Amino acid sequence: xxxxxxxxxxxxxxxxxxxxxxxxxxxxxxxxxxxxxxxxxxxxxxxxxxxxxxxxxxxxxxxxxxxxxxxxxxxxxxxxxxxxxxxxxxxxxxxxxxxxxxxxxxxxxxxxxxxxxxxxxxxxxxxxxxxxxxxxxxxxxxxxxxxxxxxxxxxxxxxxxxxxxxxxxxxxxxxxxxxxxxxxxxxxxxxxxxxxxxxxxxxxxxxxxxxxxxxxxxxxxxxxxxxxxxxxxxxxxxxxxxxxxxxxxxxxxxxxxxxxxxxxxxxxxx
Amino acid sequence: xxxxxxxxxxxxxxxxxxxxxxxxxxxxxxxxxxxxxxxxxxxxxxxxxxxxxxxxxxxxxxxxxxxxxxxxxxxxxxxxxxxxxxxxxxxxxxxxxxxxxxxxxxxxxxxxxxxxxxxxxxxxxxxxxxxxxxxxxxxxxxxxxxxxxxxxxxxxxxxxxxxxxxxxxxxxxxxxxxxxxxxxxxxxxxxxxxxxxxxxxxxxxxxxxxxxxxxxxxxxxxxxxxxxxxxxxxxxxxxxxxxxxxxxxxxxxxxxxxxxxxxxxxxxxxxxxxxxxxxxxxxxxxxxxxxxxxxxxxxxxxxxxxxxxxxxxxxxxxxxxx
Numbered sequence: 001x002x003x004x005x006x007x008x009x010x011x012x013x014x015x016x017x018x019x020x021x022x023x024x025x026x027x028x029x030x031x032x033x034x035x036x037x038x039x040x041x042x043x044x045x046x047x048x049x050x051x052x053x054x055x056x057x058x059x060x061x062x063x064x065x066x067x068x069x070x071x072x073x074x075x076x077x078x079x080x081x082x083x084x085x086x087x088x089x090x091x092x093x094x095x096x097x098x099x100x101x102x103x104x105x106x107x108x109x110x111x112x113x114x115x116x117x118x119x120x121x122x123x124x125x126x127x128x129x130x131x132x133x134x135x136x137x138x139x140x141x142x143x144x145x146x147x148x149x150x151x152x153x154x155x156x157x158x159x160x161x162x163x164x165x166x167x168x169x170x171x172x173x174x175x176x177x178x179x180x181x182x183x184x185x186x187x188x189x190x191x192x193x194x195x196x197x198x199x200x201x202x203x204x205x206x207x208x209x210x211x212x213x214x215x216x217x218x219x220x221x222x223x224x225x226x227x228x229x230x231x232x233x234x235x236x237x238x239x240x241x242x243x244x245x246x247x248x249x250x251x252x253x254x255x256x257x258x259x260x261x262x263x264x265x266x267x268x269x270x
Numbered sequence: 271x272x273x274x275x276x277x278x279x280x281x282x283x284x285x286x287x288x289x290x291x292x293x294x295x296x297x298x299x300x301x302x303x304x305x306x307x308x309x310x311x312x313x314x315x316x317x318x319x320x321x322x323x324x325x326x327x328x329x330x331x332x333x334x335x336x337x338x339x340x341x342x343x344x345x346x347x348x349x350x351x352x353x354x355x356x357x358x359x360x361x362x363x364x365x366x367x368x369x370x371x372x373x374x375x376x377x378x379x380x381x382x383x384x385x386x387x388x389x390x391x392x393x394x395x396x397x398x399x400x401x402x403x404x405x406x407x408x409x410x411x412x413x414x415x416x417x418x419x420x421x422x423x424x425x426x427x428x429x430x431x432x433x434x435x436x437x438x439x440x441x442x443x444x445x446x447x448x449x450x451x452x453x454x455x456x457x458x459x460x461x462x463x464x465x466x467x468x469x470x471x472x473x474x475x476x477x478x479x480x481x482x483x484x485x486x487x488x489x490x491x492x493x494x495x496x497x498x499x500x501x502x503x504x505x506x507x508x509x510x511x512x513x514x515x516x517x518x519x520x521x522x523x524x525x526x527x528x529x530x531x532x533x534x535x536x537x538x539x540x541x542x543x544x545x546x547x548x549x550x551x552x553x554x555x556x557x558x559x560x561x562x563x564x565x566x567x568x569x570x571x572x573x574x575x576x577x578x579x580x581x582x583x584x585x586x587x588x589x590x591x592x
Contacts, residue, residue: 006383006386007379007380007382007383007386007387007390008380008381008382008383009351009379009380009381010351010377010378010379010380010381011381017347018347018378020377021374021377021378024377025374025377108361109357109359109361110361110362110363112327112357112361113357113360113361113362115325115326115327116325116327116350116353116355116357117350117375117378117379118347118348118350118351118378118379119347119350119378120347267329269322269327269328269329270322270327270328
């Protein structure tokens, strides 16, 4: 190689080759301009919109009916909105956002171009997982959870116990991560965007339906998490094991998706 | 392990098949260092398949290949640290500008200093005449501009080996000329391996040529050797006048194996095939001129055009396959 300058060459080797550069590029997609602010505002409206409605709007609207009001604790309903409706909305948003990430670049030839550079195949896939995880967790979950905690504090008069709430947020992150890894993995296996979107969305909605019909499914999938997380966020259940299995299984599924995607991606031809 | 035998690319029985259909059949190739290696073949002959195998973008079904002595399957990312690649169909992020595209490409090779990387990007943009469009989004680029950006990103890392798949296919004559000039300039630093169907380009810049047909290597030789033709030596003569006697005389010569004549506007073009070049040099012209009724306006050993050679080789190969 003829180099007449003092350019410093990349030192990454093995599976990390190209990781930092692709990650930097993916992060730029999230943070490079003001689009992150728009996304944050949009998710503020969606996630905390549910929370605000349940904390302040519904109680005001339903005041005349004392029986209903007595059944509904606004704070509990706010938490339910954040962790149940929010979890579903975040999963849908993540699937929509990630559905074209891998398959889109495969179809347009961008992946071929990138892989013609000194890039290890695992680095390509993992950089996408990491960059989108950071973007989603910060903008769509972290920020929204912080705002929601403030709203719940305001509505409750006192701060909610932090640890259970953080465990709930952790579960929300895991639930979203499951759909992120599932969608990215499908982008590696599938040949069309429609298939990626269909299977990921199908998993979300059919899963919710199936787990209500077959309760055991809720133990080995993330499908019961939207129902479990509000309980976890209000008070750590005793024993913790009752919620631990679906959380653990969701983490395991996410890892399985990543491993399967890496296995398949190493065998793809461009 | 790096190579020490002067070949940048070597393949041994490299093969690729898709669902039982052979795209590349047992390719044995050696590409000398600092050569401009033209890789020819009709559409679907296996040129792009070979290139993708060398880059590790697809996996061989048989045989092996090395680039700089590194195995193309096991050390593919390491090989690509020293390679620049121009794909047949250039695809970049449409939302990026040309400068951002090159910055992204440079990021795979260099970590800094930032100012040096920016200097390299400016230098490369200038080389392909895209300085004025450096900050325009790539999605608005024409085919030619996209191709030039492709060339720029392929050499951002000062590659030891530049692999180009149909580099001039979508360019106008000026663009094609520019690409050939860039290749000429890079010759002293890099080995250039390029596939094309524009035979004129190959003839202008290549020093070694390989011809693929139906996934098989049917010719591999230095360009001069290929242009000299295979087998018998052919002399071309243009004459005017009554040449019946001359034909009879030439046909009688022991070292003349065939004589063909074709007439155009009163002139006759002869193709005299000989098997003794020395005798032909000494006696052929004299034999023709010994006929006082004939006038000779051209005489010389026939120079083949690459197109002629290419078509003959492909035709013979097709005939053999049938």
